[in-house]
Amino acid sequence: SWLESSVSSTTELVVELLEANSIKIESQKLANLGILGILTDSNNLKYDTRQHTLEALSTLVSFKGDIEEARKKQYLEFEDFKKLTNLIEKVYILNKFAIIEVDNEKDQILLSMAVNKISEMKNINAAVIISNNDSKVIVKVRTNDKVNAKVFVEEFGGGGHARQAAAEVTHNEIPQIISKMKNYEWK
Secondary structure, X not given: XXXXXXXXXXXXXXXXXXXHOOOOOOOHHHHHHHHHHHHHHOOOOOOOOOHHHHHHHHHHHHOOOOHHHHHHHHOOOHHHHHHHXXXXXXXXXXXXXXXXXXXXXXXXXHHXXXXXHHOOOOOXXXXXXXXXXXXXXXXXXXXXXXXXXXXXXXXXXXXXXXXXXXXXXXXXXXXXXXXXXXXXXXO
């Protein structure tokens, strides 16, 4: 187990392990997947992008990774784009939290894209998507520097980074999460 909260993505840790063991990736597809991991976790290099992030990205490019090719994985087909738009239309604001509650959406990438998009709104401090499925509820949180997303979800057994975190919770915990957002005291 290796936790390093100062990095923007898990991929940075993987690249560091590869370099420490003199392992080079020979697969462009795998290098592109690593690039996509960095782009996704840093919200396309918007957050927590430091020298270490750029060095890991550079290493993946040296392994024949292609940033533009990796970025294409973030593009959606027309039907998925419509689904994303429909998710975003469900947003409501509660105490500077932008919240989307959705039932029976299993596409975690689409849910991440939706919460990332609403996190870009002005005058909010955090974005949350609550995905309620039959057996479980996934809560994804994106924040600015007013709240630590990791600390916010740890109470519910989740984890992640300061700006991006997630938790798998029970249906009974949803009211507790909503209450926590409603009563959150901003500094």
